[in-house]
Amino acid sequence: MTSVAIVGVGCRPFGRFQDTSVRAEAVTAVRQALADASVTWPQIDYAVGGSMSAGTADTLVSDLGLTGVPFLNVINGCATGSSSLISAVHTIEAGAADLAVVVGFDSHPRGAFTIDPAALGLGDWYGPTGLALTSQFFALKIRRYLHEFGLPARLLAAVAAKAFRNGSLNPNAWRRKPLSEADIAASMMLSDPLRQYMLCSPGDGATALVLCNAKKAKQLSPHPVYVASSVVRTRRPGSFEVLSPSLSIRRGVSPTVDAAAAAFEQAGIGPADVDLAQLQDTDAGAEIIHMAETGLCADGEQTELIDSGATELTGRLPINTDGGCLANGEPIGASGLRQIHENVLQLRGAAGDRQVAGQPRVALSHVYGAPGLSGCTVLTR
Numbered sequence: 001m002t003s004v005a006i007v008g009v010g011c012r013p014f015g016r017f018q019d020t021s022v023r024a025e026a027v028t029a030v031r032q033a034l035a036d037a038s039v040t041w042p043q044i045d046y047a048v049g050g051s052m053s054a055g056t057a058d059t060l061v062s063d064l065g066l067t068g069v070p071f072l073n074v075i076n077g078c079a080t081g082s083s084s085l086i087s088a089v090h091t092i093e094a095g096a097a098d099l100a101v102v103v104g105f106d107s108h109p110r111g112a113f114t115i116d117p118a119a120l121g122l123g124d125w126y127g128p129t130g131l132a133l134t135s136q137f138f139a140l141k142i143r144r145y146l147h148e149f150g151l152p153a154r155l156l157a158a159v160a161a162k163a164f165r166n167g168s169l170n171p172n173a174w175r176r177k178p179l180s181e182a183d184i185a186a187s188m189m190l191s192d193p194l195r196q197y198m199l200c201s202p203g204d205g206a207t208a209l210v211l212c213n214a215k216k217a218k219q220l221s222p223h224p225v226y227v228a229s230s231v232v233r234t235r236r237p238g239s240f241e242v243l244s245p246s247l248s249i250r251r252g253v254s255p256t257v258d259a260a261a262a263a264f265e266q267a268g269i270g271p272a273d274v275d276l277a278q279l280q281d282t283d284a285g286a287e288i289i290h291m292a293e294t295g296l297c298a299d300g301e302q303t304e305l306i307d308s309g310a311t312e313l314t315g316r317l318p319i320n321t322d323g324g325c326l327a328n329g330e331p332i333g334a335s336g337l338r339q340i341h342e343n344v345l346q347l348r349g350a351a352g353d354r355q356v357a358g359q360p361r362v363a364l365s366h367v368y369g370a371p372g373l374s375g376c377t378v379l380t381r
Contacts, residue, residue, distance in 0.1 A: 008037025008210030045097035078369025081336025106331035108202030139191035142285025167327025203329030241372030275360035
């Protein structure tokens with residue numbers, strides 16, 4: 001048994017808010033998590049959270065309560081949620097806190113994410129040449145991957161259709177209308193081979209967790225979920241990552257490979273032990289690539305897994321059971337914690353209509369983002 005447990009979760013519906021603010025939704029998510037853990041805000045010893053575009057997380061204390069709690073703000077791209085979780089885990093493991101809150105929230109406007117090339121260590125030429133559009137990069141990456149490993153492009157529509165089917169069963173999902181593979185294949189081409197419904201949308205959302213020392217977990221929750229490992233890794237030389245202006249002659253592994261390997265080693269289990277997984281699916285191609293990079297299958301095996309139904313809710317390795325980023329959108333600060341929220345529900349057996357069968361015991365969460373970093377978390381019950 002690990003030393004840290006998740007005893008409370010809260011998640012607000014993802015989408016684009018019209019009648020509330022994402023800060024207000026973040027406060028509600030925290031209160032949901034506290035209620036789920038049967039604790040109150042004054043009992044929290046440590047808080048940590050992040051948002052890329054919607055303000056600093058520590059300002060939520062104005063609504064939650066001015067208790068003087070230590071509150072750390074985290075910004076680490078798509079790994080903001082994972083990094084916040086790691087901070088809370090380490091704090092509890094160090095004995096500096098018994099109860100901690102982790103919160104992530106964000107709000108993004110319509111359209112593609114905008115970046116400042118100079119802030120990411122790239123020359124000013126990067127934007128005007130069109131390389132700052134992430135959908136274009138993802139399209140180039142999946143096209144090369146499909147070619148190298150002999151995978152059919154039809155898998156992209158299959159992955160997206162699964163996401164929308166799962167999302168239709170998730171009351172917190174933004175896109176709750178199932179779409180067929182034919183619907184997806186007929187949608188507008190954006191960056192060949194990625195079509196409109198094969199890419200997620202920036203949006204709004206908020207998720208929160210309550211963590212505690214594992215020795216006290218059963219006192220707070222009848223169904224605690226344990227953090228077996230949680231790690232973040234950045235890229236190494238030769239990895240072809242978001243915003244890479246070229247492909248290195250000497251190829252290197254993705255940071256996902258390193259993060260997943262470290263997470264499994266730290267947890268003392270292997271990919272074969274995973275009962276379900278939430279993988280970063282900013283686009284449908286990303287899920288295909290990350291299946292192999294996390295070690296859940298070998299490169300090229302995705303066709304058999306997808307065609308056999310193995311990655312469906314009823315399969316032996318359900319992936320993105322809540323609809324992933326494709327159905328939920330991607331509010332960066334909240335997205336990784338949404339994955340954790342889903343895995344906690346699944347391990348509790350409380351995921352409702354999308355609950356996977358067989359009483360799952362091990363769940364993997366994986367995030368990946370610019371300019372090349374990945375976070376992986378293994379949860380157990």
